Amino acid sequence: MKGNLSLSNGQSFSGSWKGSLKDVQGEIVFYTGMTGYEEVLTDPSYHGQIIVFSYPLMGQYGIQTAHLESTKIQVAGIVTAEVYDGELEKGISLADFAFQQGVPLMTGVDTRSLIQVIREDGTMQAVMSLEGKPLPAWEPIKTFLVPSVTASSIETVGNGSLHIGLIDFGYKKSILQALLDRGCKVTIFPYTTSTADLDSYGIDALLFSNGPGDPFSLESFAPVYRDWAERYPSLGICLGHQLLALAFGAETTKLPFGHRGANHPVRNAKTGRVSMSSQNHSYVVELTDLPKTLGILYQNVNDLSIEGLYHHQLPIMTVQFHPEASPGPAEHHEVFETFFSLIQTEKKVSLNA
Structure with missing residues (x-):
């Protein structure tokens, strides 16, 4: 056929x-x-x-x-x-x-x-x-795809002492498993969760997940996500990285053909170390007019696009690539360890405040 x-x-x-x-x-x-x-x-x-x-x-x-x-x-x-x-x-x-x-x-x-x-x-x-069938009529392009893949209700898994809230824009199972393997309790929240519901779960930190489509389609949620990230240590992965960047005043743009593969070299801007990463995205955070509150953490070696950010005052970090490495090289598991260090530091600050 x-x-x-x-x-x-x-x-x-x-x-x-x-x-x-x-x-x-x-x-x-x-x-x-x-x-x-x-x-x-x-x-x-x-x-x-x-x-x-x-x-x-x-x-x-x-x-x-x-x-x-x-x-x-x-x-x-x-x-x-x-x-x-x-x-x-x-x-x-x-x-x-x-x-x-x-x-x-x-x-x-x-x-x-x-x-x-x-x-x-x-x-x-x-x-x-x-073959042989007439070409069907072209449909309008859909850019708001998150509602098709987000969780329908709040769910908690694991029983660790560190409680992570996973904001679900279409999370990969391997991201959840990476948290569970590190002894975390994880509550999965649909991206439309109210602030009152989020706060009621007693979480220690937030992970903004990957997901499909244009980050700008979620622009209306930017003030909410900024409020959350200003109060909880936060890690953004892929779409979550883009959304946190938007929430703090950055802009995003679409690449001509995106980054999709398991062999994309990225450079740690703090250490200079270059390592391979697993990626899947069309959109990137723009280099121009990056807010002064955000610093570049990782950069793509091939096209110099932003691959990660950190906030200068708040315990927030983001990565455009997939540190859970499924599929791909396991060279960025350190991202989770750095995130956990941010959480513990914030806890110490809170206790001494």
């Missing part, structure tokens, strides 16, 4: 169709990691996007539920050069997983040429459809 991938710039690509028999539209993006397809497909930050994998062969080790970042595939569609269809030691195949989840998958696509188009023209809308 053949399929077509039609881009909004008028170009199209063909391939074999292996997933759900439905047309889908979404922003087309590419991921450069050699592994990690299970985590990528189920990462809520990719919600509604069509993902192109740059590595030629995907599905080599099947799908295991232990590696999933949420309960379902979050991407709208999957595009690969080749999908492994041999024997697996455990789990199910990538093609079967896509079919069970109702997600179309195209393979046999010239992904090198496709990714070159995206690099030259930027991310754009695309439609995946079966």
Whole structure:
């Protein structure tokens, strides 16, 4: 069965169709990691996007539920050069997983040429459809995607002595697990939680999670999030990093084709150390007119974009990359340790005040 991938710039690509028999539209993006397809497909930050994998062969080790970042595939569609269809030691195949989840998958696509188009023209809308069917009408672009992936209610997990409030914009399971593995009690709050409800849980600190879409779509919440961050030690990851930056007066902008992969070099502005990071984002905090209250903590080696911030007076830090490293290199677990140090320092200050 053949399929077509039609881009909004008028170009199209063909391939074999292996997933759900439905047309889908979404922003087309590419991921450069050699592994990690299970985590990528189920990462809520990719919600509604069509993902192109740059590595030629995907599905080599099947799908295991232990590696999933949420309960379902979050991407709208999957595009690969080749999908492994041999024997697996455990789990199910990538093609079967896509079919069970109702997600179309195209393979046999010239992904090198496709990714070159995206690099030259930027991310754009695309439609995946079966060959021979008329191209469906283009739908309006959706940029406010967080309501589709946030928690529906407040939930507490773990029983550690340090109580972290996880503000959910579409958090990855591995971020929650990173906190639990470090002995934390975690309460997950929908992004629309009231301040009164948040304060009633007796939390020690906040983690603003990753999530999909344009951070500016949440601009109306900026005063609330600033109030929270001014009263609780706070860590922002990916979208959470962008939202905290907006809350304190910074601006965000969209990159031409984003950063998505497990090999993005970032430089610690304080130590000068360069390390590899796992990333998935379209938007960045602008370098120009950065508020004086914020300092640059990390910077991208390739394009010099901001990869992390800290507040000069408050116990607030943010990172654009994913320190939980799922998938990707585990070189930034120190981010959690630094965050915990901020919390303990703030506790000492509060006790001596």
